[in-house]
Amino acid sequence: YYGRMMRDVEEKGQITSVPYDPQALVHTSWDLGLSDDTVIWFFQVVGQEIHLIDYIQNSGQPLAWYAGEVHKKGYAYGEHILPHDAEAKELQTNRSRTDTLRGLNLNVRVLRASGAERVLVADGINAVRTVLPRCWFDKVKCAKGIDALKAYRREWSEEKKTFHDRPVHDWASHPADSFRYLALGLDAVPKNG
Numbered sequence: 256y257y258g259r260m261m262r263d264v265e266e267k268g269q270i271t272s273v274p275y276d277p278q279a280l281v282h283t284s285w286d287l288g289l290s291d292d293t294v295i296w297f298f299q300v301v302g303q304e305i306h307l308i309d310y311i312q313n314s315g316q317p318l319a320w321y322a323g324e325v326h327k328k329g330y331a332y333g334e335h336i337l338p339h340d341a342e343a344k345e346l347q348t349n350r351s352r353t354d355t356l357r358g359l360n361l362n363v364r365v366l367r368a369s370g371a372e373r374v375l376v377a378d379g380i381n382a383v384r385t386v387l388p389r390c391w392f393d394k395v396k397c398a399k400g401i402d403a404l405k406a407y408r409r410e411w412s413e414e415k416k417t418f419h420d421r422p423v424h425d426w427a428s429h430p431a432d433s434f435r436y437l438a439l440g441l442d443a444v445p446k447n448g
Contacts, residue, residue: 280333379435403430
């Protein structure tokens with residue numbers, strides 16, 4: 256989906272050292288995994304540019320662990336963007352992941368589902384393609400995420416000898432999903448000031 260665009264970003268020198276700017280708020284976008292990876296992109300909006308300054312990817316950890324890692328970074332935060340399913344209540348606790356993260360002192364915003372998940376994915380892929388030319392990636396801190404964006408691809412149908420209109424669910428999908436939430440939620444992030 257993004258391989259050619261990521262090559263363009265790299266050729267333009269936009270994968271480099273991207274330090275934290277203390278004059279700009281840091282926002283995050285999350286893909287929340289249950290039995291698989293949770294991925295968090297850290298970004299700042301500086302003028303028209305989107306600076307990807309940090310990244311977390313892990314699995315098997317509770318939400319409190321991720322919140323702790325976010326707080327340890329010491330950034331001045333705006334908001335933390337979550338996918339629409341973060342509001343689902345868990346049966347045992349009757350609390351959502353949104354409730355839990357708010358209780359851990361994170362200012363979360365949940366993206367609203369816009370119809371079928373397939374439409375949301377297609378809209379998000381288009382949104383990512385729109386914002387990628389404005390992105391600057393920290394080559395060290397965001398290396399795993401950069402590799403995932405380069406590798407994110409459509410599913411192949413051997414029978415039809417063509418691509419499906421859905422992404423492959425593999426190691427690259429969680430970082431790409433988290434980045435998709437960034438692109439979908441970007442317009443509503445608080446401005447600096």
